[in-house]
Amino acid sequence: xxxxxxxxxxxxxxxxxxxxxxxxxxxxxxxxxxxxxxxxxxxxxxxxxxxxxxxxxxxxxxxxxxxxxxxxxxxxxxxxxxxxxxxxxxxxxxxxxxxxxxxxxxxxxxxxxxxxxxxxxxxxxxxxxxxxxxxxxxxxxxxxxxxxxxxxxxxxxxxxxxxxxxxxxxxxxxxxxxxxxxxxxxxxxxxxxxxxxxxxxxxxxxxxxxxxxxxxxxxxxxxxxxxxxxxxxxxxxxxxxxxxxxxxxxxxxxxxxxxxxxxxxxxxxxxxxxxxxxxxxxxxxxxxxxxxxxxxxxxxxxxxxxx
Amino acid sequence: xxxxxxxxxxxxxxxxxxxxxxxxxxxxxxxxxxxxxxxxxxxxxxxxxxxxxxxxxxxxxxxxxxxxxxxxxxxxxxxxxxxxxxxxxxxxxxxxxxxxxxxxxxxxxxxxxxxxxxxxxxxxxxxxxxxxxxxxxxxxxxxxxxxxxxxxxxxxxxxxxxxxxxxxxxxxxxxxxxxxxxxxxxxxxxxxxxxxxxxxxxxxxxxxxxxxxxxxxxxxxx
Numbered sequence: 001x002x003x004x005x006x007x008x009x010x011x012x013x014x015x016x017x018x019x020x021x022x023x024x025x026x027x028x029x030x031x032x033x034x035x036x037x038x039x040x041x042x043x044x045x046x047x048x049x050x051x052x053x054x055x056x057x058x059x060x061x062x063x064x065x066x067x068x069x070x071x072x073x074x075x076x077x078x079x080x081x082x083x084x085x086x087x088x089x090x091x092x093x094x095x096x097x098x099x100x101x102x103x104x105x106x107x108x109x110x111x112x113x114x115x116x117x118x119x120x121x122x123x124x125x126x127x128x129x130x131x132x133x134x135x136x137x138x139x140x141x142x143x144x145x146x147x148x149x150x151x152x153x154x155x156x157x158x159x160x161x162x163x164x165x166x167x168x169x170x171x172x173x174x175x176x177x178x179x180x181x182x183x184x185x186x187x188x189x190x191x192x193x194x195x196x197x198x199x200x201x202x203x204x205x206x207x208x209x210x211x212x213x214x215x216x217x218x219x220x221x222x223x224x225x226x227x228x229x230x231x232x233x234x235x236x237x238x239x240x241x242x243x244x245x246x247x248x249x250x251x252x253x254x255x256x257x258x259x260x261x262x263x264x265x266x267x268x269x270x271x272x273x274x275x276x277x278x279x280x281x282x283x284x285x286x287x288x289x290x291x292x293x294x295x296x297x298x299x300x301x302x303x304x305x306x307x
Numbered sequence: 308x309x310x311x312x313x314x315x316x317x318x319x320x321x322x323x324x325x326x327x328x329x330x331x332x333x334x335x336x337x338x339x340x341x342x343x344x345x346x347x348x349x350x351x352x353x354x355x356x357x358x359x360x361x362x363x364x365x366x367x368x369x370x371x372x373x374x375x376x377x378x379x380x381x382x383x384x385x386x387x388x389x390x391x392x393x394x395x396x397x398x399x400x401x402x403x404x405x406x407x408x409x410x411x412x413x414x415x416x417x418x419x420x421x422x423x424x425x426x427x428x429x430x431x432x433x434x435x436x437x438x439x440x441x442x443x444x445x446x447x448x449x450x451x452x453x454x455x456x457x458x459x460x461x462x463x464x465x466x467x468x469x470x471x472x473x474x475x476x477x478x479x480x481x482x483x484x485x486x487x488x489x490x491x492x493x494x495x496x497x498x499x500x501x502x503x504x505x506x507x508x509x510x511x512x513x514x515x516x517x518x519x520x521x522x523x524x525x526x527x528x529x
Contacts, residue, residue: 108468111460113478129465130508163469174503178465237470237477
C-alpha cells in the first residue's frame with residue numbers, strides 16, 4: 001500500500017469502488033456539508049469535495065473535507081491549478097494530510113470565464129499532469145517540488161480526471177498515458193452517457209495495458225429532466241449526450257423524468273460493470289446527493305466493503 | 308509586434324481637458340502597423356480633440372508629431388527642442404514608448420492614448436491575435452512551433468484539457484484550441500509520438516513572476 005487511503009484499500013480488494021461528490025456551499029454553512037455527507041454514509045467509499053467548481057466561489061474544498069473527516073468518512077480533496085500556485089498547493093496538501101485527508105484529485109480547473117468572477121486573475125502555475133508529478137514527489141521522495149525535505153511527507157493517494165469524450169478523441173488515451181507516467185493512482189472520468197464511445201475508449205486503454213497501471217472509475221451523473229439532458233448536450237464543453245438519451249428523457253411525462261434519469265444511471269452502471277479493466281464508479285449527482293443511495297442500491301453495489 | 312488599441316476618445320478627453328497646449332506623439336513602429344498609434348491615428352485624434360475644445364469654446368493648441376520609435380532614446384531626442392512649448396503630451400506608442408517618453412521628459416505630464424494589448428500577428432487587416440507572452444524560456448521547439456503559454460487559455464503544458472471541442476477552446480468558439488493545433492502540427496511533422504513526453508514543471512522566474520526583467524549583453528554593450 002502506498003497510503004492509508006480507504007479508496008486505495010477498496011480498489012486493492014479487486015471489487016468495484018464507489019465514490020460520490022459534494023459541492024460545498026456558497027456560504028459559511030458547515031451544516032450543509034454535513035447533511036450532504038450524511039446522506040452518502042455507508043453507500044460510497046469516499047466523497048470527492050469539489051474545488052470552486054465551474055469557477056464559482058464556494059467554501060474551500062479543504063475545509064469541507066475536514067468536516068467530512070470529522071464525521072469519520074473518507075474525503076477526496078479536489079484541487080485545481082486555476083487558483084493556486086505550487087506554494088499554496090503544497091501548503092494545502094500538508095494541511096489536508098495533517099487533518100487525515102489522504103486522497104486527492106488533481107485538476108486543471110474550469111476557466112474563470114465560466115464562473116462568478118470572470119474578471120479574476122488565474123494562476124495555472126502547473127498543470128494537472130505536473131500536479132500529479134508534484135504530489136507523487138512529495139509522497140514518494142519526501143521532497144517539495146522545489147527540492148527541500150518534508151518532515152512527515154503527506155502520503156496522498158493520487159487521482160486525476162479524464163474525459164473520454166473531448167476532442168481530439170485520438171489523443172484521449174495518450175493524454176491519460178501521460179497522467180499514468182506522471183504517477184496517477186486512480187482516474188475519475190467525465191460523466192458517461194455515450195456508453196459505446198466509452199467502451200471504445202476503454203478498449204484502447206486495455207490495448208495499451210493502462211488499466212493495469214491505474215484504476216479507472218466511470219463518471220455517472222443522473223439527469224433530472226429532459227431540459228438538463230439538452231443543456232448537458234448543447235452547453236457543457238466536452239460532454240457527449242447521445243440524441244437517443246435526450247429523446248428517452250423527453251419521451252416521459254415531466255414529473256417522471258427524474259425517475260427515468262435514475263433508471264438510466266442504474267442501467268449504465270449495470271452495463272459498464274461488464275467492461276473489463278474498469279475499477280468502479282464515481283457518481284456525481286449534482287445537487288441531488290439524496291438519490292445516490294438509491295442508485296448504488298439499485299445498481300447492486302451494496303454493501304460497501306469494510307476495509 | 309506589439310498590438311495596441313486606441314483608447315476611447317472620452318477617456319483621452321478626460322485626461323487632457325484642462326490643458327491648453329497639447330502635443331500628440333505617434334510611433335512609426337508596431338502601433339502604426341496595427342493602426343492604433345501611427346501618423347494617421349495621431350491626425351485623427353488631433354482633429355477629434357480640436358473639435359471637442361472648439362465646441363467647449365476653449366482655445367487649445369494641438370500639435371502632432373510621429374517618431375520613428377519611442378523605445379529608443381535617439382528618436383525621443385528629436386522632440387527635445389520643441390517639447391518645452393507644451394504643457395502635456397499624449398503618446399500613442401505602446402506602454403513601453405509611453406514610459407520611455409515620460410522617463411526622458413520627466414517634467415511633462417505624459418498620458419497614454421492607446422491600450423497596449425499583447426505581442427501578436429496581423430491575421431488579416433483589422434484582426435490581430437496573440438502569439439507570445441515573453442516567458443523568457445522558449446519551448447516552441449517541443450510544441451510544434453505553437454505556444455501553449457500564450458494560446459491555451461489555461462496555459463497547459465500537457466494539454467489539451469477536457470474542454471477542447473471540435474478544434475475550439477471551451478472559452479470561445481472563435482478561439483482555436485492551441486493543443487489541437489499543436490497535435491495537428493506534430494502529426495504533420497510525423498512527430499506525434501513526442502506528445503507523450505511530459506513537459507516538465509516550468510520555471511516561471513524568467514517570466515513576469517521573477518520581477519521586472521532586464522537583458523544585459525556585455526558583448527554588445529558600449
